[in-house]
Amino acid sequence: MLSGDPLLSGQIDLAVVLIVLLKVVAVFAFLLVATMLMIWFERKVVSDFQNRVGPNTAGPFGILQTLADGIKFFFKEDLIPDRAERRVFILAPLLTVVPAFLLFTIVPFGGDFSNGHDGSVELFGHTTYLQLADPAIGILFALAMSSIAVYGVMLAGWSSGSKYPLLGSVRASAQMVSYEAALGLSVCAVVLTTGTLSTHGIVMAQAGSGWGGFIPHWNLIATGFVPFVVFLLASQAELNRPPFDLVEAEQELVGSYHTEYSSIRFALFFVAEFMNSVTMAAIIVTLFLGGPAGPALLGPGWLWGIIWFLLKMTAFLFLFVWVRSTLPRVRYDQLMDLGWKVLIPLSLGWLLLLATFWVARDQQWNGFVTVALGAVVGLTGYGLLKGAIATSKARRLEGVVD
Amino acid sequence: METVVFIVSALIVLAGGLGVVSSRNPVHAALSLIATLFGIAVLFLNLGAQLLAVVQVIVYTGAIVVLILFVMMLLGVDREEDLETEPLVGQRLLAGLIGLLFLGAVLAIIVIGKDAIVTGTQSVTGAISPTVSNITQIGTELFTTYVFALEITAGLLTIAVVGAVVLSRRPNDLAPIPEPESMINMGDEPLTAIPEEGAH
Numbered sequence: 001m002l003s004g005d006p007l008l009s010g011q012i013d014l015a016v017v018l019i020v021l022l023k024v025v026a027v028f029a030f031l032l033v034a035t036m037l038m039i040w041f042e043r044k045v046v047s048d049f050q051n052r053v054g055p056n057t058a059g060p061f062g063i064l065q066t067l068a069d070g071i072k073f074f075f076k077e078d079l080i081p082d083r084a085e086r087r088v089f090i091l092a093p094l095l096t097v098v099p100a101f102l103l104f105t106i107v108p109f110g111g112d113f114s115n116g117h118d119g120s121v122e123l124f125g126h127t128t129y130l131q132l133a134d135p136a137i138g139i140l141f142a143l144a145m146s147s148i149a150v151y152g153v154m155l156a157g158w159s160s161g162s163k164y165p166l167l168g169s170v171r172a173s174a175q176m177v178s179y180e181a182a183l184g185l186s187v188c189a190v191v192l193t194t195g196t197l198s199t200h201g202i203v204m205a206q207a208g209s210g211w212g213g214f215i216p217h218w219n220l221i222a223t224g225f226v227p228f229v230v231f232l233l234a235s236q237a238e239l240n241r242p243p244f245d246l247v248e249a250e251q252e253l254v255g256s257y258h259t260e261y262s263s264i265r266f267a268l269f270f271v272a273e274f275m276n277s278v279t280m281a282a283i284i285v286t287l288f289l290g291g292p293a294g295p296a297l298l299g300p301g302w303l304w305g306i307i308w309f310l311l312k313m314t315a316f317l318f319l320f321v322w323v324r325s326t327l328p329r330v331r332y333d334q335l336m337d338l339g340w341k342v343l344i345p346l347s348l349g350w351l352l353l354l355a356t357f358w359v360a361r362d363q364q365w366n367g368f369v370t371v372a373l374g375a376v377v378g379l380t381g382y383g384l385l386k387g388a389i390a391t392s393k394a395r396r397l398e399g400v401v402d
Numbered sequence: 403m404e405t406v407v408f409i410v411s412a413l414i415v416l417a418g419g420l421g422v423v424s425s426r427n428p429v430h431a432a433l434s435l436i437a438t439l440f441g442i443a444v445l446f447l448n449l450g451a452q453l454l455a456v457v458q459v460i461v462y463t464g465a466i467v468v469l470i471l472f473v474m475m476l477l478g479v480d481r482e483e484d485l486e487t488e489p490l491v492g493q494r495l496l497a498g499l500i501g502l503l504f505l506g507a508v509l510a511i512i513v514i515g516k517d518a519i520v521t522g523t524q525s526v527t528g529a530i531s532p533t534v535s536n537i538t539q540i541g542t543e544l545f546t547t548y549v550f551a552l553e554i555t556a557g558l559l560t561i562a563v564v565g566a567v568v569l570s571r572r573p574n575d576l577a578p579i580p581e582p583e584s585m586i587n588m589g590d591e592p593l594t595a596i597p598e599e600g601a602h
Contacts, residue, residue: 151468
């Protein structure tokens, strides 16, 4: 019931339980290793962008640097400030890590989608998907977990009993709540196009040889780029990554919500942040770039699923680091303007346009007239919004309202 | 299995509810509320209502309690409170009595009704249809049978948002609200700061 996975639809015996346990361990280990490598990757790439060498002593190319740092964190003194709210202070880092782990459970990280296969693989004589869970609510679960993630940051800042962390956490909650709307609306566009919430279903809809045999059937194209761009921008804000890292703007807020944290608790925040980056890249790949779907060039199909997934994910992780090391941080009012006045109206308008498009196809209306009418309505809405913003600005300048 | 999940999540819901009313600190109360809402989400899952469970988490836990906490932090009302004083005399006793009354009523219904109440039919303990998912069914119902109610609700929410914006933007050419009679002519020092000796 909880899963569309063929593994759980039959008789549930010991082997099935063991396979599920194996998948849990595999996903857990993958996520930890990926996070470790991501921290190293980010430091290395950023230092390349800045003409530095970066970590280079621990292991080949400094690849074990994160491990060394982790061990160092374990042996550092764990401080709890006098004015901290003890229980919440201890709880907060855990509240950031747990959603970060849970988010990955719905991501399909492999499977045979080549040549019309349905993405299932044989594991010890049982057919199963290469993803931990495939609930019917699928991608909504991801939205739920990312809306929970704000608590860790918020409570960490509040419970520290100090000014800068509190300011950081107030910023964080405002920012994450604002951008969640844009994030949800662009996910909506994907769900509307594929007609399913299940992540496996979303990947299935993008598999196959695609248009003209070589242009992949990705949602990136099927939803018309705009939701993808909105999702990418909103996800960066949701992750509190530069250029939207106002939550931990070092020049203004010291270290923001984790200023008062030390030792392993600080490390937990750090790990959660990078883990969220990895998971967000995986979710973008799932939603817009077909996840593990791709042609099998040679060898077994299930292997190519994993290879395609990792390749696409790494490309996005590189993009994240690239953006981070190139763009300066935006101002807080610019951040809010981008979220509320650009991304939300844009994604809402685009969603309506997509819906019109699908209804027109169902009802076999004249395609040209429908699109033209939709564009006219959309432009009118945009004009009204522009007018409203301009009027309010003029009135503010006149000093009629505060 | 279902019973075990029910008992555990019901205990979480109850503990959270008790925490909300008995915490000295408002932030702890809000945290207990989160526990309660999560417990209810698990109860929904236990009943096979996956969509309701997720909506519960996204809307209540992820948005409403976040806003409650946000306002608390922003206004700085996160101090410990004295739980001993009663704003209304006898309100605790009254609340306890009403609670007991409700508990008695529910117990009475179960005892008197017996099997007629605890039916165990599919519509209460699981998804209505094994083939069509809950989400599809809810969507279809919302946009066919209840489309009018849906549109009215949407209009209501829009009006509420516009109203909130209008109310929060006070025109500043209005005359300032005069101080109440009791606050002026008390012979106090003026509220403006007196420049200190040698200030620069």
